[in-house]
Amino acid sequence: MTDLCYLLLRLVAGVSLFGHGLVRLPKLAGFSQWMTSTFAKSMLPQSLVMPFSYMLPVAEFMIGLLLILGLFSNKSILAGIIVMLLLIFGTCMIENWEALPSQIIHALVLIMLLQFIASNNISLDKLLRKY
Template sequence: MNDLTFVILRLAAGASMFGHGLVRLPKLNSFSQWMVGTFEKSMLPKAMVTPFSYLLPIAEFIIGILLLSGLFTKPALIGGSLAMILLIFGSCLIENWEILPSQLIHAAFFAVLLQFSANNTYSLDNLFFNK
C-alpha cells in the first residue's frame, strides 16, 4: 500500500466515524434512549447499555477527528476496532443481521490501516513525531 492509498482509506474511515459522532452528539439523550430501547429484550442489562450509549458517539467523534488529522493514528485505529467489535457483538445479541456488513467493513478498514500504518506519511503523527 502506498502513502496516498493509506491517507485516502484513513480519511474515509475518519469521515465515517466523525460523521456518526457528529450527528449523534446534539441528540445524545434521544440516541441513548433509542439504543437502550433497542437492547431492551437482549441479555445485556440496562446498566451496561446506558453508559455505552452515551460513550459511543463521543468515541466515534474523537476517533474520527484523530483519523482525519492523522494524530495518534494507531491508538485511534485500535479504539475504532474495539468499538466495532463491541457493536458487532451487540448486533448479534439483538439479531440485527442487516447492520453487520457495515460494521464488518469498518472493522476491516481499521485492521488494514493498522497493518499498513507505516504508510501514514500525510499525518500530524508524521509531522510531530517523526523528526
C-alpha cells in the same frame, strides 16, 4: 502512491466515524433512549447499555477526528477496532443482521490501516515526529 492510498483509506474510516458521532452528539439523550429501548429485550443488562449509548457517539467523534488528522493513529485505530467489536457483539445480541456488514467493513478498513501503519506518512503523527 502508497502513502496517498493510506491517507484516503484513513480518511474514509475517519470521516465515517466522525460523521456518526457528529450527528448523534446534539441528540445524545434521544440516541441513548433509542439504543436502550432497542436492547431492552436483549441479554445485555440496561446497566451496560445505557452508559455505552452515551459513550459511543463521543468515541466515534473523537476516533474519527483523530483519524482525519492522523494524530495518535496507532491508538486511534486500535480504539476504533475495539468500538467495532463491541458494536458487532451488540448487533448480534439483538439479531440486527442488516447492520452487521457495515460494521464488519468498518472493522476490516481499520484492520488494514493497522496492518499498513508504516504508510501513514501524510499525517500529523509524521509531521510532529520530524521536529
